[in-house]
Amino acid sequence: MNTTTASQGTVEHIDPNAIIIEANVRPSAPLTKEFVASIRENGVLTPVLARRDAQGNILVRAGQRRTLAAREAGLSSIPAYIVEADEATVGRIVQQMVENDQREALTDGDRAAAFQQLAFEGLSVTAIAKRTGTKQAVVKNGLAVAENAVAASAIQEHQLTLDQAATLIEFEDDEATCAELIKIAIDDPGQFAHAAQRARDDRARAHVKAQAEDELRGRGYEILDHDRGYYDTDYINIRELTTAEGERVTPEHIENAEGRAVFVRVYFDGEPNVSYFLSDPKAAGFNKASIQGSTSGPMTDEQKAERRTLIANNKAWASAETVRREWLTEFLTRKTLPKDAAKVIAQGLTTHRRDVGAAAASGNKLAHQLLGIERGGYYDDKLAAHVEQSPTKAQHVSLAVVLGGIESATSKSTWRYPEATKAAYLAQLAAWGYALSEVEQIVIDHAGTNNAPLADSEDDTDLDG
Numbered sequence: 001m002n003t004t005t006a007s008q009g010t011v012e013h014i015d016p017n018a019i020i021i022e023a024n025v026r027p028s029a030p031l032t033k034e035f036v037a038s039i040r041e042n043g044v045l046t047p048v049l050a051r052r053d054a055q056g057n058i059l060v061r062a063g064q065r066r067t068l069a070a071r072e073a074g075l076s077s078i079p080a081y082i083v084e085a086d087e088a089t090v091g092r093i094v095q096q097m098v099e100n101d102q103r104e105a106l107t108d109g110d111r112a113a114a115f116q117q118l119a120f121e122g123l124s125v126t127a128i129a130k131r132t133g134t135k136q137a138v139v140k141n142g143l144a145v146a147e148n149a150v151a152a153s154a155i156q157e158h159q160l161t162l163d164q165a166a167t168l169i170e171f172e173d174d175e176a177t178c179a180e181l182i183k184i185a186i187d188d189p190g191q192f193a194h195a196a197q198r199a200r201d202d203r204a205r206a207h208v209k210a211q212a213e214d215e216l217r218g219r220g221y222e223i224l225d226h227d228r229g230y231y232d233t234d235y236i237n238i239r240e241l242t243t244a245e246g247e248r249v250t251p252e253h254i255e256n257a258e259g260r261a262v263f264v265r266v267y268f269d270g271e272p273n274v275s276y277f278l279s280d281p282k283a284a285g286f287n288k289a290s291i292q293g294s295t296s297g298p299m300t301d302e303q304k305a306e307r308r309t310l311i312a313n314n315k316a317w318a319s320a321e322t323v324r325r326e327w328l329t330e331f332l333t334r335k336t337l338p339k340d341a342a343k344v345i346a347q348g349l350t351t352h353r354r355d356v357g358a359a360a361a362s363g364n365k366l367a368h369q370l371l372g373i374e375r376g377g378y379y380d381d382k383l384a385a386h387v388e389q390s391p392t393k394a395q396h397v398s399l400a401v402v403l404g405g406i407e408s409a410t411s412k413s414t415w416r417y418p419e420a421t422k423a424a425y426l427a428q429l430a431a432w433g434y435a436l437s438e439v440e441q442i443v444i445d446h447a448g449t450n451n452a453p454l455a456d457s458e459d460d461t462d463l464d465g
Contacts, residue, residue, distance in 0.1 A: 348402030356405030
């Protein structure tokens with residue numbers, strides 16, 4: 001055994017089979033054939049970090065993979081940097097985390113497991129964050145993931161990020177949604193936030209629908225599983241009925257009628273919409289309304305497909321709007337803005353002047369939200385005061401005014417009627433690192449191609465959800 005003295009320890013060349021590997025923050029140390037071949041050819045070039053216990057044993061604290069690879073490669077010795085080290089579990093875990101992050105970074109699964117070990121040793125979230133140089137929010141996410149069976153399994157098996165795994169906790173009771181989110185995290189991680197938000201919105205709409213159906217069921221209505229169309233004869237929509245006096249039938253008219261039924265849909269804005277039906281209008285004393293000159297009829301397959309596209313994209317736009325504005329809020333917390341921020345501000349005051357001006361005239365509501373500033377009344381503007389208090393944030397405020405103004409002028413119509421200015425705006429966000437959803441990409445791909453809507457309907461108000 002050769003020994004070299006160092007300033008704070010000694011480098012010793014030791015048989016890797018004589019080394020004891022301490023419990024490590026990595027639950028496993030996968031060895032690739034390439035890694036073992038490199039160790040066999042070149043040896044271990046960087047000493048492993050180790051300590052000597054009271055019995056004289058050498059314990060590897062950091063260098064688990066190198067030690068195991070050296071054993072598999074059949075090396076007779078490897079360099080080990082022997083230091084005086086705290087034997088306490090907390091000291092070991094923290095030292096391993098720091099050492100690994102300075103080399104091959106820990107996976108987020110390793111990190112979550114390490115946070116959990118430190119918590120078991122009695123460290124608070126604040127203490128873990130301080131000792132490991134990690135943000136408290138990351139530690140909280142890591143602990144939540146480690147304590148949840150679905151998230152903990154997914155982060156280790158599929159190498160998800162902490163944020164992705166933490167999102168799965170929201171859907172732990174929905175196996176299909178978890179599987180879909182995991183697939184997207186693996187195949188197209190840039191779309192994960194959009195997919196997760198759509199799943200949240202779908203779940204929220206399902207909850208609203210179930211509540212509305214429960215209330216109506218309690219009032220004696222049959223709940224229909226699908227809407228009734230042109231060829232359906234089992235139920236008649238009350239919009240097609242009149243009373244004996246010739247008045248349009250309303251829900252109040254059928255509140256106690258036999259054979260009353262409803263179909264509940266929830267629009268993209270989360271509000272329930274109820275369609276009312278009767279199975280036997282004549283028995284209830286109602287007549288079919290005469291519609292003179294009506295040319296209505298069943299939808300063609302093409303119209304049905306267009307309707308489905310319109311509904312799906314309206315929902316997708318609402319979900320994307322949530323993700324986009326959350327991203328903008330985080331973006332505006334950066335200490336340093338991109339170099340082209342000044343150019344974008346100038347474009348906002350020129351190219352986008354109408355949108356920005358209209359938002360400014362009504363108090364810059366969205367700009368306040370993006371900056372996390374409480375606004376008073378409808379026209380109250382706290383942005384000037386914020387600049388006075390924090391002069392270094394002047395450019396952030398100016399950019400928020402521009403972004404908030406443009407955002408205020410976006411809606412589900414943005415994807416249906418793609419404009420060059422909105423396309424340029426979304427392209428700018430993408431250049432800054434925002435991952436566009438498919439429905440947002442439509443705006444860029446089709447801006448200015450024609451003046452007709454990408455999806456059309458005679459009654460757009462009925463196609464939101």
